[in-house]
Amino acid sequence: MRERPDHPRQLGHFRLVRELPDSSVGQRWVGLHEHRRTNHLIYRLPACRDRGERRDMLELLDRASAIRHPHLLALEQYTFGSDGSPWIVAPYTGSQAGLTTLNDVLESKGGKMPVFEGERTLEHLLTGVALAHKGGVVHGPALDEELLVDRSGRLLIELYGLRRGLDRTGTSEREDARDEIRSIVQLGYRLITGLRPDEPMIPASRVVKRLEKRWDAWFERGLDPTDGFDSPEEALEALRLGESVDALAPVVRARSVLGRLGWAGLGPKRQGR
Numbered sequence: 001m002r003e004r005p006d007h008p009r010q011l012g013h014f015r016l017v018r019e020l021p022d023s024s025v026g027q028r029w030v031g032l033h034e035h036r037r038t039n040h041l042i043y044r045l046p047a048c049r050d051r052g053e054r055r056d057m058l059e060l061l062d063r064a065s066a067i068r069h070p071h072l073l074a075l076e077q078y079t080f081g082s083d084g085s086p087w088i089v090a091p092y093t094g095s096q097a098g099l100t101t102l103n104d105v106l107e108s109k110g111g112k113m114p115v116f117e118g119e120r121t122l123e124h125l126l127t128g129v130a131l132a133h134k135g136g137v138v139h140g141p142a143l144d145e146e147l148l149v150d151r152s153g154r155l156l157i158e159l160y161g162l163r164r165g166l167d168r169t170g171t172s173e174r175e176d177a178r179d180e181i182r183s184i185v186q187l188g189y190r191l192i193t194g195l196r197p198d199e200p201m202i203p204a205s206r207v208v209k210r211l212e213k214r215w216d217a218w219f220e221r222g223l224d225p226t227d228g229f230d231s232p233e234e235a236l237e238a239l240r241l242g243e244s245v246d247a248l249a250p251v252v253r254a255r256s257v258l259g260r261l262g263w264a265g266l267g268p269k270r271q272g273r
Contacts, residue, residue: 011079011089012079014033014040015031015032015034016031017031023043023146024146024158024159025163025166026044026045027043028042029041030092030094038092040090040091041089041092041093042089043088043089043090044081044085044087045087046085046166047084048080048084049084054080054084056165057165061088063136063137063161064162064165065078067132067137067160069132071127071156072131073091073093073156073159073160075159077089088162093149093151095151101148102149102155103145103147105149105153106191110194111194112191112194113192118188119239121187122184122191125155126181126232126239127232127236129180129184129232130231132160132161133177133231137161138176139157139160139164140163140176140180141180141183145158146159146163164176177231178229178230181222181232182223182229184222184235186223188218188219189219189223192204192208192211197219203219204216221238222235
């Protein structure tokens with residue numbers, strides 16, 4: 001794919017027909033493949049400043065494009081413009097009205113999902129993240145606007161791994177991976193209860209009538225910044241099998257005691273997202 005510098009609205013066979021709000025990593029358009037007559041998402045990322053940055057970006061794009069999962073937005077093609085800007089082509093997930101995010105869907109549903117839909121969404125996301133982590137790509141906590149919903153109702157994480165690749169703050173991959181898993185647990189709490197898991201967090205079973213107690217245990221562990229899930233596989237297994245509430249009871253009791261004594265501030269706090 002080659003950028004045509006004589007036509008700023010053209011990228012190879014793709015004509016940029018409509019500009020969209022910027023994504024978390026750069027500019028975004030709806031592009032039309034002029035021969036196939038198919039719509040795509042076209043992204044332009046910030047320009048690489050030197051050969052080293054271009055090499056790192058190319059390596060990231062190679063690894064990210066090799067990961068294919070139904071709930072991770074696929075990278076179909078990518079290239080570099082004459083100014084060093086990476087350009088990416090991905091499937092168009094929206095309709096004539098534009099892109100749909102998970103927040104849009106939740107708003108139309110009154111702020112939450114039926115429990116079975118929320119559980120299925122979590123399973124889909126965790127299996128996709130597990131595949132990506134095995135491929136050496138970590139995304140970090142997903143932002144609300146990065147959670148796209150396609151015309152069939154399928155949830156996808158937009159441009160998985162690229163935001164972290166562009167972020168040069170130097171946080172460790174392990175730390176970002178754990179934060180990413182915790183963000184999925186946070187999302188699950190919001191999908192099922194309609195609330196954000198801010199402190200003090202209300203047990204989900206007190207918000208949703210007849211909700212199985214296993215959800216309280218899963219959220220309690222998954223939202224803990226120190227004793228949370230170490231991997232998406234671990235979170236997925238706990239979700240499917242259900243963890244014993246009794247196994248977590250000592251932890252809950254200890255926290256309650258610390259809180260009464262006024263020592264809770266000495267420990268790590270969860271950060272709502």
